[in-house]
Amino acid sequence: EAVANMTGKDANGAALKGHRHTEFLVWCEDDQPTRLLVWRGSRAFDADEQEAILLAAARDVSWAAAGSDSDEWKVRLVPLDRAVPPPPGFDGQSSRAWESVTPYVPPRHHLRGGKERDGESMAEQIRREVQGREIAQDVEVELVGTPQWVSVHVPRREANQRTFIGDRRGHMVRLRFTTPVVGPIRLGHSSSFGLGLFRPVEEPDQP
Structure with a gap:
């Protein structure tokens, strides 16, 4: 185990x-x-x-x-002791607003023939995962900036079968929840290997 x-x-x-x-x-x-x-x-x-x-x-x-x-x-990795505080999102503090630290890659292709697939928009995929991970029941999703090509995690058995593995588009994203949520928040393809990580941010003052 x-x-x-x-x-x-x-x-x-x-x-x-x-x-x-x-x-x-x-x-x-x-x-x-x-x-x-x-x-x-x-x-x-x-x-x-x-x-x-x-x-x-x-x-x-x-x-x-x-x-x-x-x-x-x-x-070369340098181990850090407990005197070094954890980064935001890993310290137990809650926030309503979160933004990408690393690009989010949707786990499922959201386009077909250049058109959005029904039920597979990035916002819909993010909402499903947020619900599935029991982070919240709903979330407002905002895409930020221009997509960028990123390398995703490929199982070792498949690593030599593809000539180019940086073949997925990653997006920077802002998330807004109705109530504060606790991190860490990581979503999407390869989220266990560094992609799709979010950090809490301060919300702008409302007019």
């Missing part, structure tokens, strides 16, 4: 349900990645798991998309 909660798969290789597994989330400041967050909401990491994470952090990590050039750009 401990291994399953780290890998996200059971003994038969099937994915766990209910988002009980460990997630690896990227935190950005000024559009630059600054922290890699190892997070699991279902239960705290025990001593053995913490030791395993620290051992893994001692090795250089590729910061490039999987492929022939994945070893070209590597980073």
